[in-house]
Amino acid sequence: MKKTLKKRTMSSKKAGLPPGTPVYTGDSTVSEVKIIMMDYNKESCIIKPMKHFKDSIPFFDNKSVTWINITGLREVNLIDELGNFAGLHPLIIEDILHTQQRPKIETYEGYIFIVMKMIILSNGNMSENFDFEQFSLILGKNYVLSFLENDHPVFDEVVNRITNNMGKIRNSGSDYLAYRLIDVIVDNYFKMLEVLGDRMEDLEVELVEHPTRETLHKIHGLKRELIFVRKSIWPLREVISALERDEGYLIKRQTHVYLRDLYDHTIQIIDTVETFRDLIGGMLEVYLSSISNKMNEIMKVLTIFTAIFIPLSVIAGIYGMNFKTEVSPYNMPELNWVYGYPFALGLMAAVAATLLLIFKKKKWF
Numbered sequence: 001m002k003k004t005l006k007k008r009t010m011s012s013k014k015a016g017l018p019p020g021t022p023v024y025t026g027d028s029t030v031s032e033v034k035i036i037m038m039d040y041n042k043e044s045c046i047i048k049p050m051k052h053f054k055d056s057i058p059f060f061d062n063k064s065v066t067w068i069n070i071t072g073l074r075e076v077n078l079i080d081e082l083g084n085f086a087g088l089h090p091l092i093i094e095d096i097l098h099t100q101q102r103p104k105i106e107t108y109e110g111y112i113f114i115v116m117k118m119i120i121l122s123n124g125n126m127s128e129n130f131d132f133e134q135f136s137l138i139l140g141k142n143y144v145l146s147f148l149e150n151d152h153p154v155f156d157e158v159v160n161r162i163t164n165n166m167g168k169i170r171n172s173g174s175d176y177l178a179y180r181l182i183d184v185i186v187d188n189y190f191k192m193l194e195v196l197g198d199r200m201e202d203l204e205v206e207l208v209e210h211p212t213r214e215t216l217h218k219i220h221g222l223k224r225e226l227i228f229v230r231k232s233i234w235p236l237r238e239v240i241s242a243l244e245r246d247e248g249y250l251i252k253r254q255t256h257v258y259l260r261d262l263y264d265h266t267i268q269i270i271d272t273v274e275t276f277r278d279l280i281g282g283m284l285e286v287y288l289s290s291i292s293n294k295m296n297e298i299m300k301v302l303t304i305f306t307a308i309f310i311p312l313s314v315i316a317g318i319y320g321m322n323f324k325t326e327v328s329p330y331n332m333p334e335l336n337w338v339y340g341y342p343f344a345l346g347l348m349a350a351v352a353a354t355l356l357l358i359f360k361k362k363k364w365f
Contacts, residue, residue, distance in 0.1 A: 019091060022080045024073055026099040026134075026149050033072040033079075033208045034151055039064050040162055047163065053085040065174045066143040067162075071151040073097055079147075086111075086145065088138065096147050099134040103235035105242045112139040112250055112283055114178075114239060117232035119188045120152060132228065135185060139178045139250055146181060155184060175255045183262055184239070189233060189269050193276070196222065200279060207283060211290045219287065225279050230273050237266040304365055308355050319344050 035050040041064040053068070073079060076097060083093040092113050093099050103116040117125055118135040133152075138145035146155075158180050161167050171179060199222065206215050243251060244259040251259070323331035334340040 019094070021142060022076050022083075022090070022093045022097050022226050024076050024079075024097045024099075026073060026097075033070065033075045036069045036071075038067045038069070038159070038162060040067075040170055041065065043163070045163055045170070047159075053082050054134070055103050063142065065177060067174075067177060068143070069146045069148070069155070069302060071148045073099070073149055082145070083199070086140075088113075092138070096136045099149055101134060101136075103232060103239055105239040107246075107248070110140060112243075112246075113137075114139070114182070114186060114238065114243075116236050118148070118152075118154065119192050120150075123180070132232065137178060137181060139174060142174055143249060144174050144177050144181070154188070155181060158184060171256070173252060174257070176252045179255055179258050179262065179334065183258075183265075186236075186265050186269070189229070190265075193227070193269065193272050196225065196276060199275065200283075203283060207286050216287055219280060219283050223277075223284075226273055226277050226280065230270075230277070233266060233269050233273065237263065237270060240266055242255060300365065304359055307359075308352050311351045315344065315348055315351070 035053070036124075037048045037050050039046045039048075039062070041062075044064075050068075068082075070079070070082070073096065080093055082088070083090065087110070089108060092106075092108070095113070095115060101115045104114075106113045114137040116135050116137075117132045120133055121132040133149045134147075136147040148154075158169070158177075161180075162169050169180060199218075203215065203218055203222070206212075206218075240259060240263045244256055244263055251294060319332070319334065321332065322335070325331050325333055325336055334343060337343065
């Protein structure tokens, strides 16, 4: 989450520039630009790294599906070159490079532009603090352009299924490929929610057994992550809904059933996130109640000790006045007793024991 907050402050690079100006607002330490082209049909599959987009011109003229995946966006001129090559609107290039876009979908003549938030995995597993990056996708008649901020193995499964001719990808068009890429991103949300669920269960045990200030920090951390997930998944639901309702030639009829299933998945994620948010709110209440109960227990013990020592202080104060018996026989006769001191201590002990018995009988402790 820290990385996301850091990149927000970098959006000031665009201040004062005219619309459509390509400016990269992400992290300057991201991976170098890597361009991988994959062209496939039922019979063949070609994977080819590229340095210039013009190398892919012969493949765009074929009836096969061409997928160009670009990782690393800091070379603005190269991304702008792709925009000119593919005939993309300047505002599209601007949105691709401005990595704090809200998930959205825009339909242009000849292609569809999609932006969403992608969850980053660490070696196939969720990291302790989740990180998010922007994923942009261009869907054309027989091509897909995808843009990642860094080089992540998130789509390795899709590449493997294409190269090994597994499933329906090789027998389907570019719209099905776009669906598979979006489906991978949505599936990662489920993985993240599983990890969040495990962490919440651990927190519940910690809340019941031994809540500390660190527990409160963990609860607030989970709450921030759920807020960001909610802000990412709610607009994504509208994106997928718009794809499912699309009646243009880019989305084939047979792909709509998969998009409807994907839409159901986003609804499940939203329901889970809302449930987790309610649980987090309950955890905060439990934490505050636990701290309040703990404070009440401490105050009860202190009150009991205070109640016991108040009469003892009265006795000690009385016998500390030292009025002389020579002046009057009523002035502290115990001062001349042989057992005066043990008598005073015994009186204090008797009073303390009596109070303890009374408190215990009333079940005050």
